[in-house]
Amino acid sequence: MRKNTLLGLWLVCAGLSTWGRPSLAQSxxxxxxxxNLATEGIELFREGxxxxxxxxxxxxxxxxxxxxxxxxxxxxxxxxxLLVEASETYKRLLRADIGPDxxxxxxxxxxxxxxxxxxxxxxxxxxxIQITPSGVDGLTLTIDGNEVSSAVVGIDRPANPGRRVVIxxxxxxxxxxxxxxxxxxxxxxxxxxxxxxxxxxxAPEPLSPPPDDPDAAREPPKLxxxxxxxxxxxxxxxxxxxxxxxAMSDYAGPGGALxxxxxxxxxxxxxxxxxxxxxxxxxxRAPALTFAQPFEPGSVAVESRVRGRAIGFAVIAGTPxxxxxxxGELGITVYEELEIERELRFTPSQQCxxxxxxxxxxxGPALRVGGGARLxxxxxxxVSLFANISLGGFRRGEVETSCAAxxxxxxxxxxxxxxxxDDRRAGHQMILWGLEGELLIGLR
Numbered sequence: 001m002r003k004n005t006l007l008g009l010w011l012v013c014a015g016l017s018t019w020g021r022p023s024l025a026q027s028x029x030x031x032x033x034x035x036n037l038a039t040e041g042i043e044l045f046r047e048g049x050x051x052x053x054x055x056x057x058x059x060x061x062x063x064x065x066x067x068x069x070x071x072x073x074x075x076x077x078x079x080x081x082l083l084v085e086a087s088e089t090y091k092r093l094l095r096a097d098i099g100p101d102x103x104x105x106x107x108x109x110x111x112x113x114x115x116x117x118x119x120x121x122x123x124x125x126x127x128x129i130q131i132t133p134s135g136v137d138g139l140t141l142t143i144d145g146n147e148v149s150s151a152v153v154g155i156d157r158p159a160n161p162g163r164r165v166v167i168x169x170x171x172x173x174x175x176x177x178x179x180x181x182x183x184x185x186x187x188x189x190x191x192x193x194x195x196x197x198x199x200x201x202x203a204p205e206p207l208s209p210p211p212d213d214p215d216a217a218r219e220p221p222k223l224x225x226x227x228x229x230x231x232x233x234x235x236x237x238x239x240x241x242x243x244x245x246x247a248m249s250d251y252a253g254p255g256g257a258l259x260x261x262x263x264x265x266x267x268x269x270x271x272x273x274x275x276x277x278x279x280x281x282x283x284x285r286a287p288a289l290t291f292a293q294p295f296e297p298g299s300v301a302v303e304s305r306v307r308g309r310a311i312g313f314a315v316i317a318g319t320p321x322x323x324x325x326x327x328g329e330l331g332i333t334v335y336e337e338l339e340i341e342r343e344l345r346f347t348p349s350q351q352c353x354x355x356x357x358x359x360x361x362x363x364g365p366a367l368r369v370g371g372g373a374r375l376x377x378x379x380x381x382x383v384s385l386f387a388n389i390s391l392g393g394f395r396r397g398e399v400e401t402s403c404a405a406x407x408x409x410x411x412x413x414x415x416x417x418x419x420x421x422d423d424r425r426a427g428h429q430m431i432l433w434g435l436e437g438e439l440l441i442g443l444r
Contacts, residue, residue, distance in 0.1 A: 034064035042072055050079040067093055067109035074113070074120075083124045083184075084158045090117035125182040126156035129166060130191045136170045156187065168192045223266050224321060225441040226273065230259035230386065232434020234279045236308075239426035240338075240362060240394065248428055251340050251360070252306040255281035257432050263316075265440075271316040275331070279430070281306040303343045308430070310336040310390070314368060321440055322376050329388065331368035336392055336430075338362050344406070352403035359400040366392025372436070380440050387433035393425045 041056030054076040061069040070093040077086035093113045098106055131139065131153050139150045143159070143166055161184045169175040173194035180188045234257040240246040256279065263273025283304035312333035319325025340360040346352065370388020377383050396419060 030063045034060040034066070034069075037063070038066070038069055038072075041076075045072055045076055045079075048079075050076045054080065067096060067098065067106040067113075070096075071109040071112055074116070078120055081160055081162060083120060083160050085160075087117070087120055087124060087158070090120065123161075123184045124158050125161050125184060126187045127159040127164060127166075127180070127182065128156050128187065128189045129153050129168075130189065131168055132191065132193045136173065136194060138171045140169045142167045159188075161186075164188070166190045166192065168194060170194055172197055223264060226261075226263050226265060226271065226321075226438050227441065228259075228261045228263075228273070228436055228438040230257070230261070230432075230434060230436040232257050232259075232386070232432050234281065234308075235431045236281060236338075236428065237431065238428030240360075240428065241397075241420065241424050242426045246426065249284060251284070251304070252308075252338065253282035253284045255279055255306070257434070265321055268320045269317055272313065273316065274313050275311070277308075277310040279308040281308065300347070301345045303345075305341045306339070307341075308336070308338045310366070312336075312366075312368065318371075319374055321382070322379055324375060326371060326373050327384070328371035329369070331388075333366035333368055333390055333392065336364060336366045336390065338394070351405050356401065356403040356406050358402075358406060360397070361400070362394035362397040364392055364395035366390040366430075370432075382436075382438040382440065384436040384438065385434075386436050387431075389432075390430040391427065392429075393427050395420055395425065 037056045037060035041053045041060060044050075044053035044056060054073060057069050057073045057076065060066075061073065070089055074086045074089035074093065077083075077089060090113050093110065094117065096110070098110060127143075129141065129152060131141075134153075139153075141148050141150050141153070144164060148157075159182055161182050163179060163181055165177070165179050167175055167177045173196055176192040176194055178190045178192055180190050182188045233254060235254045236248045236252045238248050240248060240251060257277060258279075259275055259277040261273045261275040263271055265271040283306055310333045312331050312335070314329045314331030316327055316329045318327025338361070342358045342360070343355060344352075344358060345355045368388055368390045370386060372384045372386035374382055374384045
């Protein structure tokens, strides 16, 4: 764990210590400036502004050599994906000649580097370049536009993760170019074939697309995990059961929805997730009840509470994680339930008294389709606008009542609804739209 006291110790010790480069005559103004730059750089690092932090810390190190500077320079470089540079900075820190009487902040920096450096080394990818034919005179080799020695051909060379462009050229040969995507800790191999200019290849291997197409030649990322939450509006439509008096709009109106999901992404463009959904719907004016014996003519007021829940799984296809774009999803709701809890008040009082309770509960499977627009706000966070619709039909149901003499709602004359056949089953829909936030885990 990084020591929160490191900055405070440095601020106390840096101004008093004469430890540094003995060959440089450093003024008090230089030390004060370095101290201010280091303080600002460490605060920027803690805020996640790694590029700005690296700039301040490197300038502080140029004015005054201190292990604390090197520690936070290495950490900033690692956060920016400059793993090779960060490794060299850690090595420079560990090679520093620090005596046992050095300030405590300097000793803490060295101890932190001894722990962090090996962990960083395991994350650095290796790139091996193979050239055919071998031993070509005048070979020129570049990686990301920077010329490197041909001595690296055939050996593993440390490289930063990400998209690397390798070009080889030599007199009398057409240049060869390849693009490779390196993940942390991976080993990438690039095979380049130099074709003599005096002949054309029978079936040339197509070169990778130009650099302005970052999606091309990119290998699928490693498996990643997602956790999301959706907030939105819900509108039920259709019918509870077959029959004129069972319209969904008579029992449930628009409301709100909350959905939680967990899943995984794979093969760059695809994902799958499990979801758990809950809805709370408004209660429209309930349909009139039909009185029957032994009830007497009168009026009834109905107050309802409508809730729903669903659980299922969905597959997702769309823009790769971390990019602006869209997605579509297709899901199966294994269990969808709608519960309508009704409180009935009678005027005048009937056989059931002045009031009675009636609960209607229906459940079954559904098919869900939808999609949305995806906006990455951080490399670990997506925000999306979504819309979907569930298409289903209730297969089972039940009616619970506090009074056995209470009649069922119109169209629901059967007291036993435990199994709804084709003659009773009707289609219904649940339309949802709103905002979704997703946390990406294990994606770089």
